[in-house]
Each structure stands twice: as C-alpha cells, then as structure tokens.
Amino acid sequence: MKSPVYDIAIIGGGINGCGIARDAAGRGLSVFLCEQNDLAGGTSSASTKLIHGGLRYLEYYEFRLVREALREREVLLNAAPHIIWPLRFILPHHKGLRPAWLIRLGLFLYDHIGGRKILPGTTSVNLKSDAAGKVLKANYSMGFEYSDCWVMDSRLVVLNAMDAAAKGASIKTRSPLLSAARTGKTWQLQLLDKTGNKTYQVEARSLVNASGPWLDELLNHISHTETKEHIRMVQGSHIIVKKLFDHERAYIFQNEDGRIIFAIPYENEFTLIGTTDKDFHGHPDEVAISPEETDYLCQAASEYFLRGITRDDVVSSFSGVRPLFDDGKSDAKAATRDYVLKLDTGKNEAPLLSIYGGKITTYRKLAESVLARLKPFLPGMGADWTETSVLPGGDFRPDAFDFSVRELQSRCPVLNTKLATRLFRTYGTCAYAMTDTIRDRKDLGISFGQDLYGFEVDYLIAEEWARCASDVLWRRTKLGLFLSAAEAEKLDSYIKTKVSAAEQISPVTDEEK
Structure with a gap:
C-alpha cells in the first residue's frame, strides 16, 4: 500500500x-x-518554566512581543489549568538598580497592554513586614509584586x-x-x-x-x-537548590550587570534559580551548565537572600540552547x-x-x-x-483544582492525597481514565519509589511516547529529583521490556520502511 x-x-x-x-x-x-x-x-524542557510577557523585553522596545505574550498568558491558563497556574513575583528594589519610577512605568504597561482579565495586577510590597522579605537581606525594604504564570514546560x-x-x-x-x-x-x-x-x-x-x-x-x-x-544560539542554564523560602511566591532579581534572574518554588521541596544568557558555539546535543554559570547564579542569588548559596547547595541543574534569530546585536541578553x-x-x-x-x-x-x-x-x-480550545486534561475550571483532586480520590480511594494531587496536577482530567480500573493496591502495579507505579508508567508508554526512564523522570514528570539511581535503573528496564514487547506486536508498517 x-x-x-x-x-x-x-x-x-x-x-x-x-x-x-x-x-x-x-x-x-x-x-x-x-x-x-x-x-x-x-x-522546550530547559526553560525557566514561565508563561510570561517578558517584563525586561520592554527595555528593548519589543512591545508587540510583550503584548502578544501577555495576552497569551490567560489563553493558555484556560487551556491547561492543570499544568499552568498563576504565580506572583516579588521584585525587590534598592538604589543603584533600575530607578523605581522606571519600574513602576514598566509594570503599569505590563498590567494594561495585554488585556489582563484573570490575573491580579501589580501592588507595592513592604519587605520589612511581608513574609517575602524575611529571607532577604535587610537593605531590601520595598518592592513590587506582579503576576505571571508557571508552566510544566515539557x-x-x-x-x-x-x-x-x-x-x-x-x-x-x-x-x-x-x-x-x-x-x-x-x-x-x-x-x-x-x-x-x-x-x-x-x-x-x-x-x-x-x-x-x-x-x-x-x-x-x-x-x-x-x-x-x-540562528543565534544562546545558552540558558538553571540550578536547583533545596527550598530557600516557604511561601508560594517567586522572586525576580535585578543584577548590577543589567540582567535579571528568577528564584521560583519548584516541585514543593526546591527552589529553581535561573537563567543565564551567553552565546553558545558548540553542538546543541552537548550543552551543559558551566562552573562559571553555576557560580554566577549562586552569587546573583546571594546578593539578595540572607542565606548565601554556593555550589555545594546545588542538587541538580539543567541547560538549554535558545535558537534566537540572529539580529546582529552584540549582547546575548539584548537579542530579540x-x-x-x-x-x-x-x-x-x-x-x-x-x-x-x-x-x-x-x-x-x-x-x-x-x-x-x-x-x-x-x-x-x-x-x-x-x-x-482546551488541551488534554484541561477541561475543568482553573479555580476547581482542589475540588477535582477530591473527586479523583472519591473515584479511586486507593490514592493518597499526595499521589492524587500529583496525578491531577500532571494529567488533569485524564487522571480519571488512567485510574479507572484501580480497585485495590495490587492494581497500582509495580512500585518504583516515590509513589510512581506501573499503572502510570504504562499510561505514559501507551499515550505519551515514553520510551526510557529519562522520558518519564525528567520530561513527563520531575520525579528524577527524588528517585535513586537504582530505582531509575529498575524503571528503565521495565519500560524497555514493555516497549520491546509492544513493538514486536506492532512493527513499522511496510509503507514506512
């Protein structure tokens, strides 16, 4: 045929x-x-994991891009409320950085040029009395708080x-x-x-x-x-450390070199810090964070946090290459x-x-x-x-997440609250069908640790193209931060056995050979 x-x-x-x-x-x-x-x-799996307008792009007069991105925040929030949710950002201020009037002007534009309807607007914040200021150095007494969104990028x-x-x-x-x-x-x-x-x-x-x-x-x-x-290849790297604060807001920090970094709550137990911006001249397959980038991110965050951050605090890191259009600008951070x-x-x-x-x-x-x-x-x-339109699993109201988790547990009482929450956060309403045949604990299948069971892995193989442990642990989930090397190896062996058996049943078709 x-x-x-x-x-x-x-x-x-x-x-x-x-x-x-x-x-x-x-x-x-x-x-x-x-x-x-x-x-x-x-x-696409090495981003800062934000759905955002790009506040700093206003400095480069990229108004069309910022307006489009700001409008898209709420479109995407409605399309996939399980993997995208609102996040408030604290922007500390002190003399020597961008002047306060310029920040206020930028945030005013940020609030109004994108047709914001759902997300709350900008407010001032007293860092001496607000919980967000307790982990910062004493010279940061005032700041601003604004909205963007978090996304599970992969x-x-x-x-x-x-x-x-x-x-x-x-x-x-x-x-x-x-x-x-x-x-x-x-x-x-x-x-x-x-x-x-x-x-x-x-x-x-x-x-x-x-x-x-x-x-x-x-x-x-x-x-x-x-x-x-x-294309102009620009490397962006991030580090992950044990969580530096207990509240659910993120920080955006201005650095003296004109760049900004974020410090974001990550997977409940960590803080994500990034990103760097430097030209990359190698092969994209070989991109990796450099010691200099690690030191830069540690030092930049330590300028703000009371607790100093060093290489020893880094529990994981990742790096990616942004394929920007080469517009001839000399500074990587200014490239469009x-x-x-x-x-x-x-x-x-x-x-x-x-x-x-x-x-x-x-x-x-x-x-x-x-x-x-x-x-x-x-x-x-x-x-x-x-x-x-909504994406798979996103057919519920953004404000109904907690109710939906309880609904999942009522349908499948075997699930504890932590697992039910993670499943609904990851798969949304698709979690209902995924767990539909689970009646008791044996139906969960083989345990790989950290509440990762065979039923979920089987779903990822059948529905989401997972073919090895890293697909599951780093791109379909972030459980790679928690599983041991032995557990990951056990998972990899399980997946490859399942995939091999499936491919023997459904080989490549004749017209694709």
Whole structure:
C-alpha cells in the first residue's frame, strides 16, 4: 500500500513543532511530525518554566512581543489549568538598580497592554513586614509584586502532541530526518526509525523546519535556496537548590550587570534559580551548565537572600540552547526573543518554512502565523480554532483544582492525597481514565519509589511516547529529583521490556520502511 501524501511535514518535536501539528490537524490537514529524540528533548524542557510577557523585553522596545505574550498568558491558563497556574513575583528594589519610577512605568504597561482579565495586577510590597522579605537581606525594604504564570514546560509540549495525534496527526519520536528533497510540488523525506534501525520515506506538500537549535545544521540536509539568515544560539542554564523560602511566591532579581534572574518554588521541596544568557558555539546535543554559570547564579542569588548559596547547595541543574534569530546585536541578553518566519518556495516548488526564535509563551500564536503563511499552498485549510480550545486534561475550571483532586480520590480511594494531587496536577482530567480500573493496591502495579507505579508508567508508554526512564523522570514528570539511581535503573528496564514487547506486536508498517 502506498503511503499517504501529507499536507504538512514538521521537523522537530519541541513546543513550536507540536503546537503547529496540533493547530494544523485541527484545521483538517493531514500532518506528519518527526522528532530525532524524545518530545521536548531540547530547548522546550530547559526553560525557566514561565508563561510570561517578558517584563525586561520592554527595555528593548519589543512591545508587540510583550503584548502578544501577555495576552497569551490567560489563553493558555484556560487551556491547561492543570499544568499552568498563576504565580506572583516579588521584585525587590534598592538604589543603584533600575530607578523605581522606571519600574513602576514598566509594570503599569505590563498590567494594561495585554488585556489582563484573570490575573491580579501589580501592588507595592513592604519587605520589612511581608513574609517575602524575611529571607532577604535587610537593605531590601520595598518592592513590587506582579503576576505571571508557571508552566510544566515539557508537559505542555506532550499535551500538544497528544491533541494533534487525537486529531489524526502522525507523531514519530526517535525518528531523525536524514534528508528532504523537492520533487516539484511535494517533498520526499528520508527518515530513520532509531528504535528499529530502519529507514523509511514520507511525502508531503509542505515542510516546516521547527528544529530549533538544529535549524542551520538541518538545512544542510534539506533542499533550499541559499539564505543569509541564521540562528543565534544562546545558552540558558538553571540550578536547583533545596527550598530557600516557604511561601508560594517567586522572586525576580535585578543584577548590577543589567540582567535579571528568577528564584521560583519548584516541585514543593526546591527552589529553581535561573537563567543565564551567553552565546553558545558548540553542538546543541552537548550543552551543559558551566562552573562559571553555576557560580554566577549562586552569587546573583546571594546578593539578595540572607542565606548565601554556593555550589555545594546545588542538587541538580539543567541547560538549554535558545535558537534566537540572529539580529546582529552584540549582547546575548539584548537579542530579540521574537520569532521570525522564512518562507522558501524554490523555483515555484513545494514550500519550506523555517522558524527562527520564539518563546514558549507565544507558541500558539506562532503556529497560527505559520499556517497563515502556508495557506496559499494548502487551500483546504480550516480557520483558526485554538484560542478557545482546551488541551488534554484541561477541561475543568482553573479555580476547581482542589475540588477535582477530591473527586479523583472519591473515584479511586486507593490514592493518597499526595499521589492524587500529583496525578491531577500532571494529567488533569485524564487522571480519571488512567485510574479507572484501580480497585485495590495490587492494581497500582509495580512500585518504583516515590509513589510512581506501573499503572502510570504504562499510561505514559501507551499515550505519551515514553520510551526510557529519562522520558518519564525528567520530561513527563520531575520525579528524577527524588528517585535513586537504582530505582531509575529498575524503571528503565521495565519500560524497555514493555516497549520491546509492544513493538514486536506492532512493527513499522511496510509503507514506512
């Protein structure tokens, strides 16, 4: 049987690629997406995990980007209230940093240019009397408090992929592109199925390069018109320490070098500190936090917190490469975070659209922009639809989270409150179906530690493309912070046995070989 000709093929399983796949599939297009490793395996799982307007981008006059991002906060909050929730930020102030009047002006714009309806506005805060000031040094006596949102970044990617697949998209992980060549009005893609070590072909009418930091490298394997545009790879690193404060608000700190860092409550027991901004010239696969970045983040946070932070306090860290559009600016922190789309039609041939830059907050608008650019080549495309739709598991009111956890426990009394809360926070209403057959403790399946059981892992294998322990422990959840090496090894062995058995039953189809 001959394989189908897809309307659109997408390279890259990060937030942009999966967001485009979901939007396109919902418009009635046939969609193919390939990812060389796991979903969110690169930049999209290494963010500061914020849905935010980007307060500091106002200094660089990026008003369009900030306005769009601020508006998207509440759109995404309504779409996925299990993995996105409001977060208040404390901005301490003292002389020598940005003047108070400038901060007030910036926060006034931040409150009003994005059409805020749900999130509370900015207030002043007395750090001498407020609980947020008790962990700060004495010279910070006043500050401001404003709103943004927190997001489980890698889960946002997976939910978009799940919704795309539910609408008919073909999502192939661990399937790197080998080459893509135009054959007139279609693209012929050569791909490798790494799991089965087999090559296969896909044909599509349009091609989107959403490979992020790999964009320039991948263009060497794709037929394209020569271009002067390039990505600028900027490394952002974060450290995780035992929690530094007990309240649920975050901090945004201004540094003397003009940069800012965040200190954010993380996974109940930790504080996330980041990020750095420095140009990166290596291979994206090899990005890792440097000792200098670790020292920078420790020192920057120690300027504010009463308790000094050193390398010895770091329990984990992560680093990613932001694929920004190279706008020629010398300072990495000033490089635009806005996205740029480049359309290449060759000699009136099948279109190639390459994505430079972007940020997780504006991925949905980026997807709409991509499909608007491709519409002349795909005339059967439906209209915009994602603004008022929910992502898998998000069909409950944002203010009904606690009620929903109790509902989950009433349906499945075997679950303790800690596990029920984590399940609903991670999967939303999908947790109901996941636990529907659990009647007693034996139905939970094998225990891997930290309330991670076989039933959840089986769900992640079947529904969320999990294929190894790191997929589960670092991208579907953050339980990697808690499980021991032996427990992680036990989990990895379990997953690989399950996946191997499933692949023997459902091998790669003939048309994909």
